Amino acid sequence: MRSEIRKCGSCGRYTLRNTCPLCGSTTSCPVPPKYSPEDRMGEYRRKAIMECYGDNGKHNKI
Numbered sequence: 001m002r003s004e005i006r007k008c009g010s011c012g013r014y015t016l017r018n019t020c021p022l023c024g025s026t027t028s029c030p031v032p033p034k035y036s037p038e039d040r041m042g043e044y045r046r047k048a049i050m051e052c053y054g055d056n057g058k059h060n061k062i
């Protein structure tokens with residue numbers, strides 16, 4: 001069993017608990033989940049498409 005370090009988003013304290021022992025805020029893992037290169041490429045591609053077609057993709061239709 002491995003323990004995961006977590007971090008309070010309010011006061012920045014590191015803890016192993018789900019809630020901060022100091023301020024009681026919900027903690028989260030400070031290390032972001034891994035993203036595969038495909039996901040990052042996909043996100044970049046989606047952003048590029050949004051820039052071209054807008055949020056709804058309803059203008060500049062080809």
Ligand SMILES: [Zn+2]
Nearest residue numbers: 008011020023
């Ligand atoms: Zn805190």
